Amino acid sequence: MAKSTSSTQKRRSGRRSPLASIALIVVGLLSTGGAYALFTTAATAETTVAHEQLTEEGSKLFAANCATCHGLDLAGTEAGPSLIGVGEASVEFQVATGRMPMAQSGPQAEEKPVQFTEEQIEALYTYVGAQAPGPGIPDEEYLAADGDAALGAELFRINCAMCHNVAGAGGALTEGKFAPSLTGVSAQHIYEAMVTGPQNMPVFNDENISPEDKANIITYLTYLDENPSPGGLSLGNLGPVSEGLFIWIFGLGAIVAITVWLTAKSN
């Protein structure tokens, strides 16, 4: 009796013990979780390494090309503004359009040939984005120019045309600053300009103009780029001034040449 009791007790404390299934679950969870953790850690480690390389390269490029004005700590100097909070989009826009680094001080940074390769630009914006988080590189879905051109045109007239002109031909601002022409500007740069407000441009954040509406504006500008003026030569889309110069110089010029020809004495 005592033996049988002890054997049942032994059996209960063995693999048929109620704790056994719990232990099994614990072991199972630990092993799968651990393996998962192991694998995922390896993956993050890899991206981290790449990210660190980019950041490091970006850091070097920044120190060599930007820090003179913007400061090694990105907090700006007397020569250049702070970059705290500018984000990746701003750096990509400024550097990939050639505006930064500036060739010289002036009313505003002007577009010029790009100074860096795409990889270097990525390194730069990754570095600055990591140090000073802000608006990121825009999603591809907003850059396809497949939105509503009519709505985009209306938003453009209301929000952009007072500086950039209705046809995106650009216009003058105060003190030698100007709103540049938007002809031929890539969708990504237009988007980035709207979210970051480069130079004198105000920021149009997502509360102000939603990403979908930004995509509509890009659709309209792309339409203007892809479709030549239905009326013939556009004369730079500058309006009545270029039309007036044209009629005086070429229109009346041609007519006066004809009158001189008509009244010339035959030789």
Place this chain on the structure above:
Amino acid sequence: MTSTDTHAGTTTGATGNAAPSAVVPTRGARFTGAAANYIDERTSISGLVKEVGRKIFPDHWSFMLGEVALYSFVVILLSGTFLTFFFEASMVPVEYDGSYVPLKGIEMSAAMASSLDISFDIRGGLLMRQVHHWAALLFVASIGLHMLRVFFTGAYRKPREINWLIGFVLFILAMAEGFTGYSLPDDLLSGNGLRIIDGMVKGIPVAGTWVSYLLFGGEFPGTEIISRLYVLHILILPAILVAALGVHLLLLIINKHTQFAGPGKTNDNVVGAPIMPVFAAKAGGFFFIVFGVIVLIAATVTINPIWNYGPYDPSPVSAGTQPDWYIGFADGALRLVPPGLEFVIFGFTVSMNILIPLVGLGLFIAVVAFYPFIEAWMTGDKREHHIADRPRNAPTRTAIGAAGVTFYAVLWAAASSDLIATHFYVSIESVIHTLQALLFIAPVVAYQVTKRVCLALQKKDREIALHGFESGRIVRLPGGEYIEVHEQLDDYERWKLVSYNEYKPLMIRPDANGKISVLQRVRGGLSTWFFEDRISPVTSTDIERSHDSSH
């Protein structure tokens, strides 16, 4: 051509009666003869043809500028008629559903929608719109150049002062036509232009606000203005314009055309081609050339792309918003007024920033309109003048003209101050400040420089008339002396250099009471200013003397 027909008819009759054996007229000639006779018996038109058809027009390229204006006006009438078939002058809001994608579904006025339909959905509509607008720009431009020609040759002098005034009215009417037409499509650009007009009207003390409400049928922009401007644009303004144009041409025929001095061309005759048939044929051909140039421009160059501007909405204003060129001087004046000139009196704001340009331009325009009368009074010249002056032979007048042109040009440039800033990489403030200074300095400089250049050219003419050209041929005389042979002008060429009137400052004389009034003193002063610096024309005695001395 009518004239030729009439002559053929009379010839036929004469040969038929007097000499039956003479050449038998062809069937065509007999028909035109009979037809001309038929019309003449019922209208007595041969008298008119005889009178008008024999009017002589002298030949000079600058005499054709007025014709250019006339022909572009005909082109405007033709293309404008086409546009009225399709344009809907209404501000009723509609949803655009035409072909232009970036405006589809946008609410706009019926005027804007129909203008877009003319541009995109009516065959030939865009060409006609562009012909109409380019022709309008050319119309005003050629009027401007025509006026400059008349001014600088002194062709407004007696007996043509009144025709100058009528021509001036035509110029103002052309600008009014242009501005009302510019506003009709109800696009963003034209709405901005109307807003400026509204602002200028409202800037007039006391009456301004009332006038603005009357004009727009309530607060700007209202729902009336387009249909009202349309009536002005296609009915009353063209009617006045055509009437004034008729009087202008009638006076041209009555006064005869001026001509430049030349052998056989005197103050009492006109040398050139008669209207019938030479001038009429030339003019007819020239009409088609002008038409052709306008259509060529309209077919290749965009004008007023209303599809870019979009429908009018009072909130947006595009960068680079300007009026058409002929309103530019007024826009420029508004841009050049320095800020901070407004003041408040008895609770009313007096907008000097608007009143100064209004009054300033009003004075400028008044001087232009009445210049012939002012000059006639200053010079005391009551003779008739049918010989056009060479600009250099009236240095003070030419200098005044140059100063006026410069003043206008500075205002004109100011209207494009923003484009000057962006295209020449300068700041807009410096453009404005430079033009503000130039508005006062440049006319003075232009006056002085032009006057000196004119006098120098007159001296050169005198030198050439007296001594001829240096031929570069050196001859050694028997006595060992070297001289350069001067080539003398032939008499025809010399005539052009020496035949102009010499004026002298007025001698002020006391009136019946033996007093010299202040007005007379002013007049004497002005006359002295006008004629003090002058080069006397070469007389025949001078020429003979110079020939004697050179041989």
